[in-house]
Amino acid sequence: MAELTKETIMLTANGLFSKDGVREVSIDDICRKLCISKKTFYQFYAQKEDLVADVVTYNVKRKKAEFEKFVEGKNIVQILKSMFALVNKKKTIDRDKRMVKDIMKYYPETFTKHAEDRSKAMHQFFVERFREGMEQGLVRTDMDVDGIQLLICIMHDGMADYLEGDHHFDWVKVSFKSLTAAFEDIVTRVVLTPRGFAEYSSLEKKS
Amino acid sequence: MAELTKETIMLTANGLFSKDGVREVSIDDICRKLCISKKTFYQFYAQKEDLVADVVTYNVKRKKAEFEKFVEGKNIVQILKSMFALVNKKKTIDRDKRMVKDIMKYYPETFTKHAEDRSKAMHQFFVERFREGMEQGLVRTDMDVDGIQLLICIMHDGMADYLEGDHHFDWVKVSFKSLTAAFEDIVTRVVLTPRGFAEYSSLEKKS
Known part of the structure; x- marks a missing residue:
């Protein structure tokens, strides 16, 4: 398995959130998907809120880049x-x-x-x-x-x-x-x- | 003094509401303005809500008539x-x-x-x-x-x-x-x- 990074967690969460919404997806769900323990998760993110903030920042950047390409x-x-x-x-x-x-x-x-x-x-x-x-x-x-x-x-x-x-x-x-x-x-x-x-x-x- | 009618109460309330808003104007204020007792007031309106409803209906009709004249x-x-x-x-x-x-x-x-x-x-x-x-x-x-x-x-x-x-x-x-x-x-x-x-x-x- 590739080395676990903050980005991997964020991208996995993004995938799950996109599918089922933020409310429905628990930290347990994210850990299960990544095959990691909750303890490992908390080494990267102290709380769900921080993860959500990173997911939002990621999507904003992605959409901005898409838009720039679209209008170029x-x-x-x-x-x-x-x-x-x-x-x-x-x-x-x-x-x-x-x-x-x-x-x-x-x-x-x-x-x-x-x-x-x-x-x-x-x-x-x-x-x-x-x-x-x-x-x-x-x-x-x-x-x-x-x-x-x-x-x-x-x-x-x-x-x-x-x-x-x-x-x-x-x-x-x-x-x-x-x-x-x-x-x-x-x-x-x-x-x-x-x-x-x-x-x-x-x-x-x-x- | 002219005979007290429901319309007189409504028009007086409308005048006070227009000036100070519905919240600020109490039934006491309306009674004081009309020189009537609260008991008399309640013979016409059981609660403030009914009075407010009549004031709204009156203003809607008035505005409708104004608008019709305006566009005629x-x-x-x-x-x-x-x-x-x-x-x-x-x-x-x-x-x-x-x-x-x-x-x-x-x-x-x-x-x-x-x-x-x-x-x-x-x-x-x-x-x-x-x-x-x-x-x-x-x-x-x-x-x-x-x-x-x-x-x-x-x-x-x-x-x-x-x-x-x-x-x-x-x-x-x-x-x-x-x-x-x-x-x-x-x-x-x-x-x-x-x-x-x-x-x-x-x-x-x-x-």
Whole structure:
């Protein structure tokens, strides 16, 4: 057997958490999977909370790297196109995974900290891409970038809440498909110039 | 003194609640204002909750009548224009009044019921105006009415939460002016046809 490292424990926990959520998976379960004793486990992690924090940090880094690769070399039109194509392929928004839900519920501080960091990073990323897009003639120069960007974030998160049934608008029945199509419609019409919008639509036909 | 009616009590309570909130105003305060005994009060209302329910019903009806008068004889372009003009004149969104906050907090069932009725009525109202606008060539016929309408509601409420500081995006600093301008920008660009948008802009110059 390979030498036991903190990373091995963390990756094993990540695998189990992803499958069954954080609450359901005990330290015993993790030890069993690794064929180690609890005593050995506690040499690496003093408490489950620390392990959860490491798992969250790992996933945040991984998702960040994935996202950077995903948008690399793309202009704002291509980024929006790829993101909406990805959303439309799914039947739900990522956030409803059990692990994320459990962390939100049982480790709210860890969750809030990372969610805030992620929101800030995404906000910054889009503000920069919008500025670039303006120079390229693809993004409207006459829009209030901060206001629009915030409303897009509010819409995105409200949409995710709605789809999870956790919203006071749940008396309106709108399908996932309608909602994401409407979201794409709003974002592209508000952000892009006629030239940007034409470029966006031409990508539509190709894909 | 004029004859004491249930309505007099309700209107007096409404006046006090509007000023100081529901929590701060006791039945004693209401009796003092009306120069009546608590015994007399209880002949009309068995408990404060019933009085609150009547006050809410009264305000809902009043606001509904106000809104109907406000939009009477207007097409969708004129309705949007007047609504945004009204919002832009304010420095905050209506919802942050103390009475409403107290009802939300201490009488959640009463609040939820009415908020839901109001949301449904507004949704229905706008869906109908959008359909009319489509026939008049002012509203895009190629949009998903239900999806767009829901996202506009989500945006509106998320915006109100943000302005009250009750939102996880409160690390982004966006002014009321920027936010409402962005909201107007989004709604008009997404809902209106080029002709509708031109008509909207021409109203801008006149007002």
